[in-house]
Amino acid sequence: MFTAKTAIVLLILIGMSNGQDKILLNDLRIDAKQNGLFLTLRSSLPLKIENITGWVNEDWFYMTVHQAQGDTAELRSTQLIHPILAIENTNADESTQLALRIKGNIENYEFYLSDDEQTIIIALYYPAETVVAFLDQNESIIISRYKLNSRLRSVFYLTGGALTISGVISGDGSEGGNTELTLGLIILTGTYLYDLLTR
Numbered sequence: 001m002f003t004a005k006t007a008i009v010l011l012i013l014i015g016m017s018n019g020q021d022k023i024l025l026n027d028l029r030i031d032a033k034q035n036g037l038f039l040t041l042r043s044s045l046p047l048k049i050e051n052i053t054g055w056v057n058e059d060w061f062y063m064t065v066h067q068a069q070g071d072t073a074e075l076r077s078t079q080l081i082h083p084i085l086a087i088e089n090t091n092a093d094e095s096t097q098l099a100l101r102i103k104g105n106i107e108n109y110e111f112y113l114s115d116d117e118q119t120i121i122i123a124l125y126y127p128a129e130t131v132v133a134f135l136d137q138n139e140s141i142i143i144s145r146y147k148l149n150s151r152l153r154s155v156f157y158l159t160g161g162a163l164t165i166s167g168v169i170s171g172d173g174s175e176g177g178n179t180e181l182t183l184g185l186i187i188l189t190g191t192y193l194y195d196l197l198t199r
Contacts, residue, residue: 026071028078039122046117056106061124063098070096153195160187
């Protein structure tokens, strides 16, 4: 009878310890950056970096974490941020796989562990040409915001021209400063330079 009780207690303790060793992945956060995506995945217990693998297949990124399970309902309910189109989680006996469908190409990826080893940081990088095209597009948008529209540009040129002509006509040849001429030339020059720089 003593051995039966001891065996039952040992089985219960082993079951409890196995349950505690099960790592649960349950919180995913997505941050979109200009050069790629940064994912933060929290776990219930510390992880080992050698238990994390990943690969890219067309428009999907896959990550497998060995000796862990994913909270499928929680992970699939993560708020999607462009360019992520879908999140899937599949659990197996000894691992879990997280799959993200992404609009666009991922050229490279890296995994990092936080100091407490309970947070995986996944850096997904776009191809270099995608980043350059994105930066060029943003630069042209910024420049276009500061361009003078045609009506305002015409007003500045007409005002500057009118003041310049008025200053030349009203000039009496004296050494005193001609305010209209000076102001007209400043407006014309400033408008021309601004227009040239934002073209």
